[in-house]
Amino acid sequence: MSGRPARIxxxxxxxxxxxxxxxxxxxxxxxxxxxxxxLVGEGSDADIVWDLRLPRIILAALVGLALGAAGAxxxxxxxxxxxxxxxxxxxxxxxxxxxxxxILAGDAGAMGxxxxxxxxxxxxxxxxxxxxxxxxxxxxxxxxxxxxxxxxVSSCLGAVxxxxxxxxxxxxxxxxxxxxxxxxxxxxxxxxxGTPYIALGFATLCALARPLDxxxxxxxxxxxxxxxxxxxxxxxxxxxxxxxxxAVAVAGVIGFVGLIAPHVARAFVGARHRYLIPASGLCGAxxxxxxxxxxxxxxxxxxxxxxxxxxxxxxPFFLVVLRRAVR
Amino acid sequence: MTPRLRAEGxxxxxxxxxxxxxxxxxxxxxxxxxxxxxxxxxxxxxxxLRTLARLLTPRAGTVRLEGEDVWKRxxxxxxxxxxxxxxxxxxxxxxxxxEVVRLGRAAHRGWWLPMTADDEAVVDRALELARLTPxxxxxxxxxxxxxxxxxxLARSLAQEPRVLLLDEPTAHLDxxxxxxxxxxxxxxxxxxxxxxxxxxxxLNQASTWADRVALLAEGSLLAHGExxxxxxxxxxxxxxxxPVLVDRHPISxxxxxxxxxxxxxxxxxxxxx
Numbered sequence: 001m002s003g004r005p006a007r008i009x010x011x012x013x014x015x016x017x018x019x020x021x022x023x024x025x026x027x028x029x030x031x032x033x034x035x036x037x038x039l040v041g042e043g044s045d046a047d048i049v050w051d052l053r054l055p056r057i058i059l060a061a062l063v064g065l066a067l068g069a070a071g072a073x074x075x076x077x078x079x080x081x082x083x084x085x086x087x088x089x090x091x092x093x094x095x096x097x098x099x100x101x102x103i104l105a106g107d108a109g110a111m112g113x114x115x116x117x118x119x120x121x122x123x124x125x126x127x128x129x130x131x132x133x134x135x136x137x138x139x140x141x142x143x144x145x146x147x148x149x150x151x152x153v154s155s156c157l158g159a160v161x162x163x164x165x166x167x168x169x170x171x172x173x174x175x176x177x178x179x180x181x182x183x184x185x186x187x188x189x190x191x192x193x194g195t196p197y198i199a200l201g202f203a204t205l206c207a208l209a210r211p212l213d214x215x216x217x218x219x220x221x222x223x224x225x226x227x228x229x230x231x232x233x234x235x236x237x238x239x240x241x242x243x244x245x246x247a248v249a250v251a252g253v254i255g256f257v258g259l260i261a262p263h264v265a266r267a268f269v270g271a272r273h274r275y276l277i278p279a280s281g282l283c284g285a286x287x288x289x290x291x292x293x294x295x296x297x298x299x300x301x302x303x304x305x306x307x308x309x310x311x312x313x314x315x316p317f318f319l320v321v322l323r324r325a326v327r
Numbered sequence: 328m329t330p331r332l333r334a335e336g337x338x339x340x341x342x343x344x345x346x347x348x349x350x351x352x353x354x355x356x357x358x359x360x361x362x363x364x365x366x367x368x369x370x371x372x373x374x375x376l377r378t379l380a381r382l383l384t385p386r387a388g389t390v391r392l393e394g395e396d397v398w399k400r401x402x403x404x405x406x407x408x409x410x411x412x413x414x415x416x417x418x419x420x421x422x423x424x425x426e427v428v429r430l431g432r433a434a435h436r437g438w439w440l441p442m443t444a445d446d447e448a449v450v451d452r453a454l455e456l457a458r459l460t461p462x463x464x465x466x467x468x469x470x471x472x473x474x475x476x477x478x479x480l481a482r483s484l485a486q487e488p489r490v491l492l493l494d495e496p497t498a499h500l501d502x503x504x505x506x507x508x509x510x511x512x513x514x515x516x517x518x519x520x521x522x523x524x525x526x527x528x529x530l531n532q533a534s535t536w537a538d539r540v541a542l543l544a545e546g547s548l549l550a551h552g553e554x555x556x557x558x559x560x561x562x563x564x565x566x567x568x569x570p571v572l573v574d575r576h577p578i579s580x581x582x583x584x585x586x587x588x589x590x591x592x593x594x595x596x597x598x599x600x
Contacts, residue, residue, distance in 0.1 A: 079418050210438050214430050216420040220413050221479075223382055225486070226406030226434045271421035271466075 004275045007268050011282035015061060018289050022057050023049055025293045027301055055188045060292045060306075061285040062191065063183070063251045064261070066198045066243035068284020069205050069277050071258025072265065073240040074128070076212040076273055077233060078135060080146050081263070081325050082318065085244040086255035087147060089127040089154035094241075094248035096157045096164075097123020099175055103168050117197060120249040124241035127153050132237055136219070144326060181254035181307020183292050194250040201243030202281055208236055209273035216271070254307040256314020257284050257291075263321065329394045330355040331522035332379065332409075332490045336388035339371065339378045347386060348374045352548050354541055356490065356522040361512060363533035364526040365557075366543030367567050372526040373413070375543065376492045379524065380411035392490065406434045410488035412479040414495055417467040424470075424478050425463040428453055431485025450485050456511060457481035472499035476508065484515075491515060493525040497532065505529075509536045530584040534558055535576070542566050558582040 023039075024030040030038070030045055038049035067085055074083040074090075085091045101119030134149050158179075165175050205212075211232040214222040223229050247254070261284035262276065268283075269275035288306070291313070295306040337352035349371040356362050364372045377383040379390055381397045390397045397405045410431070420427070431453065432446045454460045457477040467478060476496055483491060493512065497505040513536055516523045527533050533540050533554065540557040542550045544566035550557040563571045563584065572585040 079420070207439065210430070210433060213422060213426065214433065214438075216418075216422065217427065217430070218415055218418050218420075220382075221415055221482075224380065224406075224411045224413060225430055225482075226403055227438070228402065232438070266421065270423065270426075272423075272426050 004269045008275060008279050008282065011265075011268065011279055011286070015282055015286050015289070018286055019057050019061060022289050022293050023053050026053060026296050051187070055191050056183050056186050056292070057289055059186050059191050059194065059250060060183050060289045062194055062198050063247040063254065064257055064285035064288030065202060065281040066247040066284075067254065067258040067288070068261030068265070069202050069281035070240040070243040070247075071260075071284070072262040072273065072276050072280035073205050073208070073212060073236055074258070075262050076216040076276075077132070077236045077240075078146055079216055079218060081321055082147055082259065083150075084256065084258035085124070085128075085240070085247075086253065087154075087259060087318075088131045088150035089157060090124040090241055090244045091248055091253045091255065092154045092157045092161070093123035093125075093127025094120040094245045095123070095179055095253050096161050097121070097126070097245070098178075098249055099161050099164050099171075102175070103164055103171060117193070117246065117249040120245035121197075121242055123157075124245040124248070125238060127157060128237050128241050128244075132233065144322075147322075177305065178252040179307075180305035181252035181310070182303075182305040183251050183295075184303050184305070186250065190250045194246050197246035197249075198243055201239050201241075201246060202277075204235070204239035205243065205277050206274075208232070208239060209277055212236060212273040212277075216273075252305075252307060254288070255311045256318065257288050257310055259321070260284075260314060260317050261287055263317075329391075331358040331393060332356040332524070333391045334375075334379060334388065335391065337375070337378060337385050337390065338387035339374050339383060340386055341374075341383075347546065349378075349543065350387075350547055352388070354548065354551065356524055358489075358522050359516055359520045360538040361516045361523045361525060361536060362539045362541055363537035364524055364541050364543065365530060365533055365566075366549075370543040370566075371546070372543060373494050376411060376494050376524065376526060377413070379490075380409050380492050381405040382411065403434070403437075406486065408488060409490045409492065410434075410483035410486040411492040412476075412483045412494065412496060414498060415479070417470065417475055417478075421466055421468055423464050423466055424459055424481075425450065425454060427467055427478055428459070428463075428481045428485050431482040434486045449487060453481040453484035456484055456515075458507070473501065473504040476500060476504075480508070480511070488521065490522045490524070493523065495526050495528060497527065497529065505532070512536065530558060530563070534581045534583065535579070554582055558584060 023035045034043060034045055035049060037043040038045040071084040074088055075081055097119035098116045101116050105115060131150050131153055135146050165172050211227060214225050214227045219229060262280040264283045265276055265279035269279045291310050292306045295304045295309050298304060334352050334354040338347050338350040340347040366372055378385050392408055429450050432442060436442055436446055454463050457480050459477055459481055480496060496508050509532060512523055512525060515521045537554060539552060540554050541548055542557050549566050550562050558573060560571055560573050570587045572587055574583045574585055576583050
């Protein structure tokens with residue numbers, strides 16, 4: 001038992017190391033010594049490290065944390081190893097909600113971070129709730145059925161986003177970049193804006209660990225244990241959607257981190273959500289920081305959108321898990 | 328004395344506009360007794376168990392636990408006293424056996440508070456009763472159907488219920504495990520004083536292990552009483568719509584239900600060739 005908290009601390013240490021080393025990665029490579037100097041405000045790299053790389057890496061970790069924890073929660077709630085914010089349509093729902101706010105508000109900058117986030121949250125709740133209600137209405141559906149429902153909702157909402165883009169082509173470039181998911185050029189304001197929502201979503205999911213354990217047994221057993229099913233599953237959907245929406249609001253749609261992270265975390269700490277939720281968050285953070293390092297360097301000097309990269313890497317992983325799940 | 332669990336004029340069903348599955352069910356389950364619920368497929372055994380467990384709202388009538396209406400008392404109140412083990416599968420849950428059994432404590436501890444040493448002791452005892460202690464750290468993913476049945480039973484026991492409802496706990500089990508489960512049910516009722524309702528397919532298991540038998544058919548309780556009174560050829564033929572023979576157990580004298588002989592074997596005796 002004492003092993004699992006220790007393993008979570010180990011993941012935290014790995015995240016700290018990966019994050020620190022990532023400060024040196026980018027168009028200008030910095031040695032650990034120069035990073036250390038820059039962090040204490042000495043040398044010519046202080047601006048790069050403090051204003052560009054540090055907020056971006058912290059944001060990558062926060063977004064990864066949110067997506068990893070949300071993925072673990074969705075996988076428990078849907079009893080499906082392939083659920084994740086992207087697969088079940090919550091991410092696309094967020095994108096639609098946020099896009100709608102941007103377009104309706106005209107100048108999104110004037111409306112500020114709050115309105116876009118709220119739109120993203122409502123979009124994620126709507127999509128995840130729709131898929132959950134559909135799945136619950138169908139009864140215990142095979143794993144693939146939920147995925148198809150998620151795909152249907154996701155394609156539908158995605159198509160509406162594309163439609164909005166065509167109708168409002170002055171916003172086209174911004175929305176496209178956002179649908180692909182990217183951390184490029186994010187500053188401290190994004191970190192400060194996103195942190196409260198991600199923290200709230202993550203903390204709520206951690207608190208919902210025991211209900212999630214019960215839900216992962218299935219609806220009937222959970223109710224037989226006295227779980228107020230609707231209230232608890234509603235809270236899970238809300239908390240996971242809040243985390244997803246906050247991630248989408250600051251970084252756009254980044255797929256598959258929420259799918260992969262819980263699988264890695266389960267190998268570390270097992271399936272009990274008390275350990276799985278924090279461990280999945282940390283694994284998601286490590287994954288996304290690493291993926292963003294790749295995005296910055298793999299085609300340098302051009303930056304790739306990190307969402308494109310995670311999709312390229314995550315697609316094959318999805319197929320492997322699918323093969324094992326429907327075997 | 329008030330029975331531990333009492334159903335009065337219960338009508339149950341699913342979905343608006345659909346007909347009742349069961350009507351007019353009156354059933355008493357005293358403490359320290361095993362009541363076997365029998366009936367053909369689709370006769371409403373699981374529906375009745377779910378209604379007794381406060382998982383399905385009755386369309387009419389009440390369920391009383393020690394005189395109190397379980398629907399008037401809250402959900403939490405009921406689930407601290409009534410445990411139900413339905414037939415299900417571990418599905419995607421990758422929890423370990425002990426993690427699943429610990430969830431039974433949520434009925435008492437709630438969904439937020441940490442478990443106490445008392446809770447752990449109850450979990451240990453439940454695992455021991457279901458003979459799962461040596462394998463408690465194993466993942467429920469890799470269990471046989473019989474092992475999973477025992478996990479579900481242990482999880483119900485961790486709820487420290489006063490009423491235990493079991494839905495076909497011997498299904499998919501080998502003979503030895505069936506007997507082991509039924510012996511455990513017997514101990515829980517007669518040594519620990521639980522009121523147990525158990526649905527069974529096997530009429531002879533009901534005759535051997537149950538103090539009372541309730542036979543569901545045609546949407547109501549067709550017969551209810553001691554095995555000798557209910558397990559008669561006439562009643563069973565009416566419930567199952569097929570002929571049966573009833574003999575006696577050579578040692579206990581309990582009624583034993585046998586299928587009628589095959590037509591072919593009768594003909595072979597008659598035919599001199």
